[in-house]
Amino acid sequence: MLLTSTLQAGIFAVLTLTSHSLGSMVYEGGTIISFNETTEELQVLRNASLLIENDRITGLFEGYLQAPANVTRVDATDKIISPGFIDTHHHLWQTAFKTIGSNTSLADYFQKFGEYGPAEEHFTTDDLYVGQLTGALELLYEGTTTVLDHAHASFSDATTDACVNATFDSGVRTFYAHAIHIIPNGYSWESQISKLQSLAADPRFAQTDPDSLISLGLGWDAFYNAPETNITELWNNTRSLNLSVVTTHFLGGPFSDTNSPTALHSYEWLNDTVPIVFSHASFMDYGDADLLRQTNQYISTTPESELHFGHNHPDAHLIQDQAALGVDCHFTYSSSMVQQARLWLQTLRWPNYLVPLQNWQVPKNNPMSVQQAFYLITRAGGLALRRDDLGVIKVGAKADFAIFRTDAPNMIGWSDPVAAIILHSDAGDIEDVLVDGKYVRKGGKLVYPDYTALRKRLTKSAERIQRIWTEEIEWPALSGVLTEGAAPYGEAEDIDTQRGDGTGY
The missing domain is CATH 3.20.20.140 (Metal-dependent hydrolases)
Known part of the structure; x- marks a missing residue:
């Protein structure tokens, strides 16, 4: 089955979709921040689809892709697909x-x-x-x-x-x-x-x-x-x-x-x-x-x-x-x-x-x-x-990308996906993250197995280390120079945020 997409600035691909591995997936109908190699600039694709096979991006398409049944389809409507x-x-x-x-x-x-x-x-x-x-x-x-x-x-x-x-x-x-x-x-x-x-x-x-x-x-x-x-x-x-x-x-x-x-x-x-x-x-x-x-x-x-x-x-x-x-x-x-x-x-x-x-x-x-x-x-x-x-995000690139939801109050009303990410988004807006075509965050959650147990181990480790650093070690006053060839130490003036005496530091 041969699907030919509309060519735009050399970034869309002509692909033969006859047999796909289990690693084939398409994100459909999203806004994609792709890269145009001709202009060496970002290029925004709206209502577009992104096809990955195993660890690589193999297609960028306008609209929705009529993919074979063995390709996993993910609805990306109203979402921004960004390179990782x-x-x-x-x-x-x-x-x-x-x-x-x-x-x-x-x-x-x-x-x-x-x-x-x-x-x-x-x-x-x-x-x-x-x-x-x-x-x-x-x-x-x-x-x-x-x-x-x-x-x-x-x-x-x-x-x-x-x-x-x-x-x-x-x-x-x-x-x-x-x-x-x-x-x-x-x-x-x-x-x-x-x-x-x-x-x-x-x-x-x-x-x-x-x-x-x-x-x-x-x-x-x-x-x-x-x-x-x-x-x-x-x-x-x-x-x-x-x-x-x-x-x-x-x-x-x-x-x-x-x-x-x-x-x-x-x-x-x-x-x-x-x-x-x-x-x-x-x-x-x-x-x-x-x-x-x-x-x-x-x-x-x-x-x-x-x-x-x-x-x-x-x-x-x-x-x-x-x-x-x-x-x-x-x-x-x-x-x-x-x-x-x-x-x-x-x-x-x-x-x-x-x-x-x-x-x-x-x-x-x-x-x-x-x-x-x-x-x-x-x-x-x-x-x-x-x-x-x-x-x-281009054909042949590694399948490393992040999918941003845009339905939170800080994101609604966007039109420029780059501005939405740089100036309005936070980590909570990220729905999926893929590395090498594999999910590492899905549905907003890390896919690492038994993260709760890991968190407890880290908390215990941090408590011990921080107790040593803040209670047990006596830190000497800094004097001399930072390293060989460096200038002498100096004092930065504290900022004052408090009315009257004291600085609030």
Whole structure:
């Protein structure tokens, strides 16, 4: 049975529907936020249908599809079908800290919550497993289908295994950037390299299979001070093990220029097929930005993190053409990529408005669109990871998408689906989420088996960890510098919200 759809801008397909596997499904009559490869722009399809077969999108059609009986049909009337969101920077293991970092700074984070803090002493492998797993499920619940996890709970072989196992159990598409680092517990360089190699040999990663749900990468933050022999060894392993991505933290400015694009380029890491993602890149200079454009490498801006922790992003607006968005630390704020895009949209709008205002002029245009914000959490994430089949709805793309209901009070009255998602939706509006063509959230609920038992395990873990962090550890006052080459500490003035004496802090 041959069905030919109306061709529109090259995005509709001609498909032969004669025999379909049990993995065939069509969402019918919805509003689809698709991607037009000719214009490189989002394209909204109304009253349209989306066909998936196994793990791929195989058709986009106007109206309803006259599909064979063995194709599962799902009514998407009055619903928005969005590509799944892509989070290009996260530390998924940190869930147990949730809410105790609500007023922390980056300097405080380094001491208490990061990879060099006391977590390696106090987190058991079960703490890390349930934290990693619930962190990943939180992403799925909010429509994020792909994450680049800078996995730095690699305190030992055992803690690494706990996080890896949780990642495979979660169902989220993960670029698992296994962190190698110098930590004070005796976990040697040789042992860490050996563990990286053993992970690459784990058949679950399937490093040579482009369809693998979980891909192995490298997280490394010591380009600035490690022996050159170590850096060479890491690069040789990156190539020989076919690692999918390398990610590194880069701040610049008063935080020092550690791990900058210039530094990595000096080792010839940028001009290669391996994607390099620079998280934050807060104080990037022109030379670094130029290198990113020349080598087509990306930064990951984490809007709420940079505002919350204080590393800020004064130069990020100048390199958004080589940027995608991320979350960073879900224990301190929302992990919703929609929330990150919404915050970033308004954060970038206000300084551009300010330019004419400071010249006593009234701005007549809006400097950033909702389409651009949406692009940064979808297509741009796929490009950062050099995966043309992620973050888009088009024929041949991975079947990773989210279906939004539009009947709640915050959504009714919409006409622009992109604006509806970016500026009006919340996680409660998401009805279904699919990764690789499989449901991970259905009918508004996670499909993870026995989530109640997992929730209880995480709650017990968090109670123990938070008691240690808030009652048992005596934290020394910060003094000196944050890290090698950084500027001295300074004091930020508290905001005053209280009449009379005191600030209300």
